[in-house]
Amino acid sequence: xxxxxxxxxxxxxxxxxxxxxxxxxxxxxxxxxxxxxxxxxxxxxxxxxxxxxxxxxxxxxxxxxxxxxxxxxxxxxxxxxxxxxxxxxxxxxxxxxxxxxxxxxxxxxxxxxxxxxxxxxxxxxxxxxxxxxxxxxxxxxxxxxxxxxxxxxxxxxxxxxxxxxxxxxxxxxxxxxxxxxxxxxxxxxxxxxxxxxxx
Numbered sequence: 001x002x003x004x005x006x007x008x009x010x011x012x013x014x015x016x017x018x019x020x021x022x023x024x025x026x027x028x029x030x031x032x033x034x035x036x037x038x039x040x041x042x043x044x045x046x047x048x049x050x051x052x053x054x055x056x057x058x059x060x061x062x063x064x065x066x067x068x069x070x071x072x073x074x075x076x077x078x079x080x081x082x083x084x085x086x087x088x089x090x091x092x093x094x095x096x097x098x099x100x101x102x103x104x105x106x107x108x109x110x111x112x113x114x115x116x117x118x119x120x121x122x123x124x125x126x127x128x129x130x131x132x133x134x135x136x137x138x139x140x141x142x143x144x145x146x147x148x149x150x151x152x153x154x155x156x157x158x159x160x161x162x163x164x165x166x167x168x169x170x171x172x173x174x175x176x177x178x179x180x181x182x183x184x185x186x187x188x189x190x191x192x193x194x195x196x197x198x199x
Contacts, residue, residue, distance in 0.1 A: 016162035
């Protein structure tokens, strides 16, 4: 388990870390079919990667009522702009347990609102890695999510250099991918593949 210094305000973060230690596969849902599959087979922590300003609250509520801890990717909610007000709206009206974003300002705002945060980044080349290590989002990020999640060497490097729990995501298709990512230092993997949720 990744030990972080946890204050009273970070009780949810501590809970998430404990859940990921027990079950390191995160069900990521990108549509209503995925939501139904997650309700039938998904684990304790769920990433919501879709919705709109009119549907996101119901999606989150449905998952939370089934006992799941829910992170919402604010970048993927239709009808929201990439502004701090979007995070304010999500925190007040949608009420996820945590927020995911590729935008440093939104990660900062979510953390200021007391929500656990995931800074999502796409590792497409060495410039992306350098940008991540310079990103001011890291100061507010509780987790770093790297895509694709099938690059053990990069997972190891990012984990060592960011000193944050790392979630490997994207192109995770089987048990071998899960084991490889976890062995490289990821605390969890996130996938939309229901077959992996059942591992």
